[in-house]
Amino acid sequence: MKRSDQTIEDIRAAVRRVPRGRVATYGQIAKEAGYAGHPRLAGWVLANTPPGVKLPWHRVINAQGKISLPPKSAGYRRQKQLLADEGVLLIKSRVDLARYQWKPRSEAPVLD
């Protein structure tokens, strides 16, 4: 098993934890997946995830609250639409992170 295969699964798992109607940044996803400080990893995984893989990829945006896809692209419009369907609207091309950013709750302490 390649190191990257595990990385991919870790990142995807983190993306799947983002609830409907909320968004997370690439850096946040990387951190949640155990790769703090490596936002590009999250970006890379999403960019290379084939369609068909069940994943709420549209809930991942950049730290500026913007969609990280070319504004003219079909992908951009798709993401914008999916977010709108969940009640997350873009104002001036941005999502209000203060309001919609996912606040992951820390794990309950494991008592062995």
Next chain:
DNA sequence: AGGGTGACGGGCC
């Protein structure tokens, strides 16, 4: 082995 790149982000002007 070496060089370039990116669905990023923090630090610094």
Next chain:
DNA sequence: GGGCCCGCCACCC
């Protein structure tokens, strides 16, 4: 607020 730099992951020649 905006713009530039540069690092680090994994990828691709």
